[in-house]
Amino acid sequence: MTMSSRASERLVHVPLGERAYDILIGPGMIGRAGGEITSRLKGRRAAIVTDENVAPLYLEALMDSLQTDGIEAVSLALPAGEKTKSLDHLSTVCDMVLSARIERNDAVIALGGGVIGDLAGFAAGIVRRGVRFVQIPTSLLAQVDSSVGGKTGINTRHGKNLLGVFHQPDLVLADTAALDTLSEREFRAGYAEVAKYGLIDKPDFFAWLEKNAREVFKGGAERIEAIAVSCQAKSDVVVEDERETGRRALLNLGHTFGHALEAATHYDSSRLVHGEGVSIGMVLAYQFSARMNLASPDDARRVEAHLKSVGLPTRISDIPGELPPTVQLLDAIAQDKKVKGGKLTFILTRGVGEAFVADDVPSSEVMSFLEEKRST
């Protein structure tokens, strides 16, 4: 893949056998949705799930496109925000999908960010034990991460994403024009996941980002390139380990700490959004790896410097407001689903692009590390 590609559109194919699908990346995808769907799916009905922020911007264009291509569609706009990933909203979505008589070859369409994608995908995975699913991610985070790979879910009082299914989409339409309406903060949050792919196993991509971050934020070819590389990276991992029994866990780099911090702020997006939690979490993962003599402190500093340069938070103390005691953070980590037989599993690293799964991290080490880091 050439980093300097000037193509205004990209296709990433996710080769998952009978669950294979395409990711189309470029401007104007929402207006082409009807045609892209009818050329791939047999059903001619659709139930669109979106949120109250996205609906005024793109719902009409999507409905028009579907109608033009003969797809009968209904829609439901839910409140925006992480709290929408609840069992109550899942129930509402399923009821709407069943009322619309969506059958197995018809589609549930998620139009929105990661919250809408996770919720609508869960509904698509359980209605009639699985109907077709189309992702139209409108945030950078959703375009490079959550819309690809089939993880769906909702939150419970026990933690984030603790209920869900693996349900691959049949098509992902990443309309890069939609990113122009994102706030700077939302775009940055998505960028944390872009940088993550470099940090996991693509040191050249991370170096490219260090040089081209400004252009990626500005838009244009570099942005499309960064999204395509990210989708390809995610696809590669998912194809190797669809149901996360091994290598796929690498995608959780920064997420174990990140989820604990999100839980600690009660998923209050005014204080911390997912990508910001991941940004701080990745820096913590590098710092913890350095403390365990696995990685060089220079790498930890390099990672922090780049994330900071684009305006992302990198320290626990960057989170506004009070946080609960460290022992509660640790409890959130232990309840995280990446726990096996009681031992803490972390994604640690030996350097930039050298992440690995460590499944025997002593909780006492994590405890004292967090105690130290929360005050710096």
Add this chain to the structure above:
Amino acid sequence: MTMSSRASERLVHVPLGERAYDILIGPGMIGRAGGEITSRLKGRRAAIVTDENVAPLYLEALMDSLQTDGIEAVSLALPAGEKTKSLDHLSTVCDMVLSARIERNDAVIALGGGVIGDLAGFAAGIVRRGVRFVQIPTSLLAQVDSSVGGKTGINTRHGKNLLGVFHQPDLVLADTAALDTLSEREFRAGYAEVAKYGLIDKPDFFAWLEKNAREVFKGGAERIEAIAVSCQAKSDVVVEDERETGRRALLNLGHTFGHALEAATHYDSSRLVHGEGVSIGMVLAYQFSARMNLASPDDARRVEAHLKSVGLPTRISDIPGELPPTVQLLDAIAQDKKVKGGKLTFILTRGVGEAFVADDVPSSEVMSFLEEKRST
């Protein structure tokens, strides 16, 4: 498989690749559960879901067996009956499983009939996107049908089993001693599904049942044989078509009519239980096939005669109480999940052991057929 086998125990292996599992059939399985589970699963925690009828009979024995083999278990007894297959109860079960910190290699155990198996299996399929699942079916219906094959689900106001996932168990323990506490009516209801396997594609098995039904009802070797043949038959179909894209639909013989009748009685088990609906539904499927000149009226009479001989209902008029208008029955059929592109899909037959999928049945024919049959 020898029909005259005297073995007091049988093993049916379901060869589904990485989702392969064993079905153990025989008396005393509940008391051996701990050993059978620890020899197959890595986790040492379990969450048992059962109902208030089954709990007093078998829960203590199961808990003892798990404890003896070092499995830490919690349990939850829900109200018995079809109404328990609801989103509310699913939520309760998931919360209990998460509170027990069940991890991916730990197990949810269903101890009970089809309702408990479907509900607990659904929870096992969505907690942490899938944890281990052990079925301990205590009804004949669950032993020969619902505990095998991975279909899980709950009912909604739109119909039966409209939300669910495919989630294969890791082990099925069919304790045939548990059947001794079933009422005659419950046993008969399960027997309808046993007969179904003969009617689908095993004419010799149906003939064997015609000769041996009395012994199957009495217990002993013939009962174990009938259960083993049924599990093997179901396994064969599931292995060929795990997610019901084709041949697996044959297992719905009698079920499209049956579900409509269940819906028409509002799942009131005092009027109609699932197996009874299937019994009437199978007779209707044979009669409708005869009406369409597909099967001989003699076959329809033979099927009805056998089901009637064991005491099963075979006519719509056997259902006590008022039924809604025929057009509502048809609506329930159309909302059934075996609908594709608006056409009615039925399992029809060319004779005993010759069922097939018909996916273009005109609803007008079904309407007039039902009008006629409900008054006979």
